[in-house]
Amino acid sequence: MTRKIVRDLVAQRVLLVEDGNHGEYRPRPGEFVDVGVPFIRAADMSSGTIxxxxxxxxxxxxxxxIRKGIGKPGDVILSHKGTVGRVAIAPMDSPDFVCSPQTTFWRSLDPTVLDQRYLRYAMRSPSFMRQLEVLKGQTDMAPYVSLTDQRSIELELPPIVTQQVVAxxxxxxxxxxxxxxxxxxxxxxxxxxxxxKASVMGVRRQLRDVLTLHYGKALPASERTPGDVVVYGSGGITGMHSRPLVNxxxxxxxxxxxxxAIYWASGPHFPIDTTYYVEPREVATDEILYYLLRSAPLAELNSDSAVPGLNRDEAYACQVNLPEKDSLETLSRNLRQxxxxMKLVHEEMKALAVTRDELLPLMMSGNVRVREAEKIVEGVV
Structure with missing residues (x-):
């Protein structure tokens, strides 16, 4: 396995590493619009996608x-400020987009030396992540890995044929x-x-009539553990605990x-103190309330305090169209199915991701042969 320093690959025009515009070229608040060119931040990257x-x-x-950070399909995007270490790839059908100063794109310029598809896996490897971890701790401020520091990282580059097989x-x-x-x-x-559709002819009701909002509880970071929480819709994650708050x-x-923001937890969970958790009244089920709440204007109810928050009484006053009683049972059954x-599919996705992450270092180190890896993949795909 050959190790190459990124700055040498950049100097040899094998690799381009570039972040978004800073200073006067950066987009101004008044230039953000509802329809336009995506401006990618760390928050827009999750599960390897953008x-x-x-x-x-x-x-x-x-x-x-803007003159810097203009992305292209196939680029690997790295978050390097605040949230450090998220890696995502722009699909080949991605729209025109621009990287924010929080993110950097990595682009192979010579496919005979560096396979672009392999690059995404090299940047997810334990070796790459360990280097990022060291670099981001060099400042007393928020975690940050500068462009200069990124170019000091070493990449593991096997022969191009091996790169292509790994990818x-x-x-x-x-x-x-x-x-x-x-x-x-x-x-x-x-x-x-x-x-x-079922709500169009429904009855207009205040949220206080269809649910109760309970405060989540503080959960120290030391007590949080990975849990089986699958989130649909607007995304997000809640703290997990061996004794969940909601069973x-x-x-x-x-x-x-x-x-x-509205989240769906697929199993027992521990909503933390920055959230409410919902207890349905008899008129609606959790699944129906999930979609009714997504259409409610709760995000517009920020308080005027220094730390924005959702006041419970104001939330209760919001109105939604509750489907007619005759359709609720059938609708609830369909949603539950x-x-x-979706929970089963998400569980399969988790298993696939675990297999990928376990194979990655083994394939890059040569500890697993190609045919062995192919058999493993054939067994789960």
């Missing part, structure tokens, strides 16, 4: 002024994960459309920070 739809958008004036084998797992994500997204959209699936509402299916 949320182009949810990202902030800049207008044509800002886009024309092909691990890419099969990522492709399956991406398919599952699209299927879950479509299922979620279908559920939302069914609830909306069933349910809806969580952002109370501070991500005010009004789809949620059970």
């Amino acid at each position: 949320d182009f739809d949810g990202a902030g958008k800049i207008n044509a004036i800002a886009r024309d002024r 092909e084998v691990l890419g099969a797992l990522d492709d399956k994960i991406a398919v599952n994500e699209r299927l879950c997204s479509l299922a979620d959209q279908l559920c939302a459309a069914q609830v909306q 069933r699936p349910g809806v969580i509402v952002g109370r501070k920070g991500t005010v009004g 789809r949620f059970s299916w």
Whole structure:
């Protein structure tokens, strides 16, 4: 295994590493629009993908002024400020986009030396992440890895044929994960459309009539553990504990920070103190409330205090269209079946990701032969 310093690869024009514009070229607050060019931040990256739809958008004036950080399909994006170490790849059908100063794109300029698909896995490898971990701790401020520091990192570069094989084998797992994500997204959209259709002729009710909002509780970081929480829709995560606060699936509402964000926890969970958790009244189920709340204007109810928050009484006063009683039972049953299916698909995605992450260092080190890796992938894809 050959190790190459990134700055040498940059000097040899094998690799381009570039972050977003700073200073006068950076987009101004008034240049963010509803429809425009995605401006990618660390928050727009998760599970190895980029949320182009949810990202902030800049207008044509800002886009024309920017000279750095202009992304291309296939680029590997690294978050290097604040949230350090998220790695995502821009798909080949990605729109025109720009990297914020929080993110850096990495792009192979010579495919005979560095395979672009392999680059995403090299940047997820334990060796790469260990180097990032050391570099981000060099400042007393928020975690940060400068462009100069990024170029000091060493990449593991096997022969190009090996790179291509690693990318092909691990890419099969990522492709399956991406398919599952699209299927879950479509299922979620279908559920939302069914609830909306059933609500058109529904009864207008205040939220206080259909649910109770309970405060989450503080959970020290030392007590938080990875848990089986699958989140649909607007995303997010809650703290987990060996003794969950809520012993069933349910809806969580952002109370501070991500005010009004709606989360679905697929199993027992521990909503932390920046959230509310929802207890349905008899008139509606958790699944129906999840979609009704997503259409409620809760995010607009920020308090005027220094730390924005969602006041419970103001939330209770919000109104939603509750489907008629005759349709509630059938609708609830359909939603529950789809949620059970989505949970199974998410569990499969987790298993695929674990297999990929375990194979990555083994393949890069040569401890697992190509044919062995292919058999492992064939068994789970």
